[in-house]
Amino acid sequence: MNGEVLVFLILASLAVIGGLLMLNLKKVVHMLLSLVLTFLSIAGLFIMLSAEFVAVVQVLIYSGAVTIMMIFGIMLTRHQDEQRVQKNRVRTWVVLIGILVFFYTMYEAITRFVSVEQASELHIENTKQIGMALYAKYVIPFELTSVLLLVALIGAIVLAKREEEEEVKQE
Amino acid sequence: MSWIDQLLQSPPGWSNFLTFMALGSMMLTITLGFVTYAILAERKIMGAMQLRHGPNQVGGRFGLLQTVADILKLLLKEDIRPAHADRALFIIAPILTYVPAFLVIAVLPFTEAFHFADIGIGLLYYIAISGLSTIGIVTAGWASNNKYALMGGMRAAAQMISYEIPLVMSVVGIILFTGSLNLIDIVNAQESLAFIFLQPIAFLIFFIAGTAELNRTPFDLPEAESELVAGYHVEYSGFRFAFFMLSEYVYLFAISALITILFLGGWHDPIPYLELDGPGLGAIWFSLKFIGVVFLFIWVRVSFPRLRADQLMEFGWKVLLPVALANIFVSAVIKEFFF
Numbered sequence: 001m002n003g004e005v006l007v008f009l010i011l012a013s014l015a016v017i018g019g020l021l022m023l024n025l026k027k028v029v030h031m032l033l034s035l036v037l038t039f040l041s042i043a044g045l046f047i048m049l050s051a052e053f054v055a056v057v058q059v060l061i062y063s064g065a066v067t068i069m070m071i072f073g074i075m076l077t078r079h080q081d082e083q084r085v086q087k088n089r090v091r092t093w094v095v096l097i098g099i100l101v102f103f104y105t106m107y108e109a110i111t112r113f114v115s116v117e118q119a120s121e122l123h124i125e126n127t128k129q130i131g132m133a134l135y136a137k138y139v140i141p142f143e144l145t146s147v148l149l150l151v152a153l154i155g156a157i158v159l160a161k162r163e164e165e166e167e168v169k170q171e
Numbered sequence: 172m173s174w175i176d177q178l179l180q181s182p183p184g185w186s187n188f189l190t191f192m193a194l195g196s197m198m199l200t201i202t203l204g205f206v207t208y209a210i211l212a213e214r215k216i217m218g219a220m221q222l223r224h225g226p227n228q229v230g231g232r233f234g235l236l237q238t239v240a241d242i243l244k245l246l247l248k249e250d251i252r253p254a255h256a257d258r259a260l261f262i263i264a265p266i267l268t269y270v271p272a273f274l275v276i277a278v279l280p281f282t283e284a285f286h287f288a289d290i291g292i293g294l295l296y297y298i299a300i301s302g303l304s305t306i307g308i309v310t311a312g313w314a315s316n317n318k319y320a321l322m323g324g325m326r327a328a329a330q331m332i333s334y335e336i337p338l339v340m341s342v343v344g345i346i347l348f349t350g351s352l353n354l355i356d357i358v359n360a361q362e363s364l365a366f367i368f369l370q371p372i373a374f375l376i377f378f379i380a381g382t383a384e385l386n387r388t389p390f391d392l393p394e395a396e397s398e399l400v401a402g403y404h405v406e407y408s409g410f411r412f413a414f415f416m417l418s419e420y421v422y423l424f425a426i427s428a429l430i431t432i433l434f435l436g437g438w439h440d441p442i443p444y445l446e447l448d449g450p451g452l453g454a455i456w457f458s459l460k461f462i463g464v465v466f467l468f469i470w471v472r473v474s475f476p477r478l479r480a481d482q483l484m485e486f487g488w489k490v491l492l493p494v495a496l497a498n499i500f501v502s503a504v505i506k507e508f509f510f
Contacts, residue, residue, distance in 0.1 A: 002182070003182065027257075029257075029260070029310070029313055030259075030260070033260070033263075033306075033310065036306060052290060052291060052292050053291075053292055053295070056292050056295045056296050056299045057295075057299075059299040059300065059302075059303070060295070060298065060299035060302065063299075063302070063303055063306070064299060064302035064303065064305075064335075065302075065332070067306060068305060068306075068309075068328050068331065068332055071306075071309050071328055072325075072328065072329075075313075075321075075325055125291065126291060126292075127291055127292055127352060
């Protein structure tokens, strides 16, 4: 067994364990930390694929920013909340069948996947290549995404502002 | 290809594992030595600035063994855990805080020969990994099950969000001028002119935001002892408390080294055209600049009073961020017309 397989097995199982823990733990903060474990393992998998830029952005955005936002969400609401498990036999079976169908489709898709050519140049100056592709080849989708994000940002400000005005009126 | 690259690309095996362990523990020893004497230096400088002596009893006239004695005391203390604390998280939190602090050192190039991982996105790696420590701090605050600790942890999270954005924005100018995120390329680009002269505003923003990321006065709200007793580590004692202190000072080491690399030209000689870049001199230049930055951090800590929480937020979002954005724009214009 070479090192690559070993590292892949460790990272993949950590990602799966993180996901399982997130579903099975009872306290919200514990769930959040297991989610961080999953995010970090996925970043490790990206590094194994030589996608260093994507890996670091994964850590920066998901493990850093998204987690902190969720922590804020939890702390500003009921942070001692514990989840109570309701048992529903029908739902359990439906979910089980869903998982099996999903597994079968993914398994078939991966085994039938034939790679046309191995991309062997992608790891050289990875960040630069992403930049070139974004700003030269895919510039219109990129601009559209940025406009969408800008709209979301302004929308959030407008919504927050309106609430503030209503509060002033009520007073 | 340097020998560390060969080592990093060699097949896995026990001998390589032991080599990496040895290298890692070597770096750990260096940082621990730095932390020991940075704490002493801080207390001595604070003493001098406040017209008192500072530690002068343990280890000769200069108190050279004072920190060692303090650490020994912390290690001998009883390990107290609150009865209603979240047991697992209480134990994990100091580790979660310390591990990222040590991880970021892997990408810092100290001299031309002495550096570990030479990765293309070194600068981004530093920023991403150092953000993870906040999770440890918030976890510590939550797991302690203490109001003050929780407030300290929340303040740390709020402060980190507000100050990480100007921190990242301020270095965009340097990335524009260098055309690379690799820290070694950034140092090489400063061979004739250090970036502090090209990007003085970026340096100021980076220094202020860096102080905030380090949770040091005037931005030490997460551990403001007069408001929160001690902040997020109020329930910690002994060895676990030492871990929080340690990660704070390792971050001081890391961010001072990063400022030296980004703005002061790393291992290049400070006066251009002097041609003093001989072998071995790089380490001396780096250390001198590095010590200067550490002194600046200590000086700021002694000089300024603590900010109020709302002023801190307003300063981050309404002053630092717009100035950083304007700096990016001006840098792009300068780069386009003069370089």
